[in-house]
Structure formats: C-alpha cells, structure tokens
Amino acid sequence: MKALAADLDAVCQHMRGARRVALAVHEKPDLDAVGAAAGMLDLFAQLGTAAAVCVAPGELLPLEEVLLPGGSVERRAPVAGEALYALDSGSLARLALDLGDWDGPVVNVDHHHDNARFGDLVLLRPAASSTSEIVCDIARALELVPSRAAATALYAGISFDSGHFRHSSTGASTFATAAWLVELGIDVTEVYRLLYERRSAGATRLEGRALAGMRPAAGGRALIAVLTRADYAEFDAADHETEGIVDRMRAVEGVEVAALVKEQRGRPRVRVSLRSTGADVSAVAAERGGGGHVQAAGFSSDDTCEGVTAWLSSALAKLLSTASS
Ligand SMILES: [Mn+2]
Incomplete structure (x- = not known):
C-alpha cells in the first residue's frame, strides 16, 4: 500500500466512488473514535454506500447503544471488496481490529501528530481538536448535512477530545464546527449530561x-x-x-x-x-x-x-x- 499525498478532495472523491466500506477505530476506542465512526456511517448512508463499523470481538465502544445506529457495529475483520477507513488511529497496528489476510485500499483519517501516515490516502490534520471535527470538514466538502443523531455523536466526539473546548487543540474552527452542529438541532445540555454527569x-x-x-x-x-x-x-x-x-x-x-x-x-x-x-x-x-x-x-x-x-x-x-x- 503506497502512501500518497492526499487531501480532503481526494478522500471525498474516494468516498463518492467506494462500493463497500469497513470503518475501523483505534483499540480501546474513545468517544472521538465513536463520534467519527457515527459521522462517517451517516455520510456513507447518504452516499448510498454500504458501511459498517468493524471491531475485534471483545472491543467495547463507549456509548455505542446511544451514539451508533443499531446493527451498525460488526465484530469481524474487513472482507474482500471492502475499503478500510481507519479513524482516529495513529497506526494500522493500533486499530481495534485484526486485519488477518485482508488486503485492500486503506484511507487514514486522523489528528494524532505522531500518525505513521499509513494507507493509500491520508487525511491528517494534527491541528484539529478531534477526528470528529475532521469528519465535519469532510461532510461540508461533500455538501452533505449529518442527521441529528450523527451530529450529536460528532459533537460528543469533539467535546470529549477537546476536554469540552478547553485543551490547546481547541481552535476557532472547533467552535465554528460546534456551532454548525448546534444549528443542526443537537441538544448540548443532553450531550453534556450524557458525557460528564453520569458518574456513580x-x-x-x-x-x-x-x-x-x-x-x-x-x-x-x-x-x-x-x-x-x-x-x-x-x-x-x-x-x-x-x-x-x-x-x-x-x-x-x-x-x-x-x-x-x-x-x-x-x-x-x-x-x-x-x-x-x-x-x-x-x-x-x-x-x-x-x-x-x-x-x-x-x-x-x-x-x-x-x-x-x-x-x-x-x-x-x-x-x-x-x-x-
Ligand atoms: Mn481523537
């Protein structure tokens, strides 16, 4: 798999042409991984592309039952004919997935500064607060509007990874993206309670x-x-x-x-x-x-x-x- 210099347009082009997609996230997935996966699932659904979140058996996705559509998570490896979208993961080895002998195109969407730049297409934005924020950039580049449920998951991902808009990775684009999601009708109080006010x-x-x-x-x-x-x-x-x-x-x-x-x-x-x-x-x-x-x-x-x-x-x-x- 040859690493190509790629940008948002190249990923959008790949998404428009993809037939079947497996979405993968890093091991011990966090809420940014879940938010990014929920956002990508929604975009692929709007593009008419079959997509599933694929994780190894035993991997737990936080708030899966709330933030991901029922039946969208499959505890299996990608299969022949699927393109693999690696979300929020610095390397292939860190994926919550055993690739086995699968071989196919890999699209790498991430914000970790130490990302190994693996894959055939790389969309790496180290300045972004979260991979969820990058997925919002993809949505806007595709001129697609996330569903309210997907917008809620994307906002949860941004909130989680930015320490609720306080870490140094929080930029003007983070707030602009959050504002866009709020305009799509999400309930910020509901997300805050879901993420931060459920302690025992x-x-x-x-x-x-x-x-x-x-x-x-x-x-x-x-x-x-x-x-x-x-x-x-x-x-x-x-x-x-x-x-x-x-x-x-x-x-x-x-x-x-x-x-x-x-x-x-x-x-x-x-x-x-x-x-x-x-x-x-x-x-x-x-x-x-x-x-x-x-x-x-x-x-x-x-x-x-x-x-x-x-x-x-x-x-x-x-x-x-x-x-x-
Ligand atoms: Mn992240």
Whole structure:
C-alpha cells in the first residue's frame, strides 16, 4: 500500500466512488473514535454506500447503544471488496481490529501528530481538536448535512477530545464546527449530561477521598494523592471511575503538577496518573517505564503506594526545580 499525498478532495472523491466500506477505530476506542465512526456511517448512508463499523470481538465502544445506529457495529475483520477507513488511529497496528489476510485500499483519517501516515490516502490534520471535527470538514466538502443523531455523536466526539473546548487543540474552527452542529438541532445540555454527569455516587465519594487526602510536594507546586484498595472498597467504586480526579488536583491555584497514585487489584501494584500545566511529566513517567504527552502522562509500578509516593515527591521537586515556568 503506497502512501500518497492526499487531501480532503481526494478522500471525498474516494468516498463518492467506494462500493463497500469497513470503518475501523483505534483499540480501546474513545468517544472521538465513536463520534467519527457515527459521522462517517451517516455520510456513507447518504452516499448510498454500504458501511459498517468493524471491531475485534471483545472491543467495547463507549456509548455505542446511544451514539451508533443499531446493527451498525460488526465484530469481524474487513472482507474482500471492502475499503478500510481507519479513524482516529495513529497506526494500522493500533486499530481495534485484526486485519488477518485482508488486503485492500486503506484511507487514514486522523489528528494524532505522531500518525505513521499509513494507507493509500491520508487525511491528517494534527491541528484539529478531534477526528470528529475532521469528519465535519469532510461532510461540508461533500455538501452533505449529518442527521441529528450523527451530529450529536460528532459533537460528543469533539467535546470529549477537546476536554469540552478547553485543551490547546481547541481552535476557532472547533467552535465554528460546534456551532454548525448546534444549528443542526443537537441538544448540548443532553450531550453534556450524557458525557460528564453520569458518574456513580461511589465514584464521586472516591474523588472526595482523594482530594481530601492530597499532599503538597515541591514546595506546594505539586500535589500528590493516593487511592488504596480500601478506598475503592469503602465506596464501591470501580477502578476506571477515577477519571477527572487528577485534573481537579491540577486545577488548584499555584499547582503545576498533580499526581494520583492508584493501588491496583493485582500486578502492577500501582498505576500513576500525572498532569501538568507545562512541565514535561512524560519525562517523569518515562523514568519509570511509562510515557504519554508533555502535560498528561502515566506509569505503573510494582512498588508500594508509599514507595511510589516517596519517589514522586523527589522526582517532582527535581522536575520543577529545573522547569523554566
Ligand atoms: Mn481523537
């Protein structure tokens, strides 16, 4: 599969000519992947092209039952004669799909800056907030109007990937696209509640425990909190329900780095989430075999919570003593 320089027009042209399409997303799909897939499904439906979202058995698509049409997800590999549209995935290997011996045209639509530029057609927009935003650009280039349901999913994807319009990837085009979707009749309050206001009471209490217990490091420029198995058990909260806690810690005035240490059920013993206002926490994570982005990273360890916390105290002090900010 030869990589060709391609743009929006080339992808639109391919879409108009496609006969059968398999839409694929990255493994552990997020709401941007789901929103982009819902948007592309709708566009292909309007073009009269058979399309399905194809994922490996066992992959869960968040809010699939709300944001994707019933029967649109097939837990299988693409078949002969289908073109593969890879959405929101930096590489073929990262797709939530085992391609097996399938061979056919690949169209790569993504916004990850480290995208491997795989495929026969590449539509890569690293400045875009989300792949969902790029799908809106495709819709407008095709002069198609997404259905209200597809518009809702696209808005959900943009909201999720932009941190609800606050990450640095949020540009004027993000708001313009959101405004276009609102004009199509979506209910922004309904989407907000669906995405951000469905936490369990236990998860909210767990957050309270973490926030009440946070301790300063690096002379107050960092905060570290620990959640033990006893905390999860006390509030009957699931492991994945810690999302957002470390961001709340980072939002404290004067805090440049926040770290949340989460004790696991088995191995690894501990997972750590790191957030910063600009200091490179991916470098701290890399020291313990982890990684991520400059402002959002993580690592895991078989050390105890106490051991990891002690290590973090000195690592964050060192990081912030050398940080320019
Ligand atoms: Mn994305």
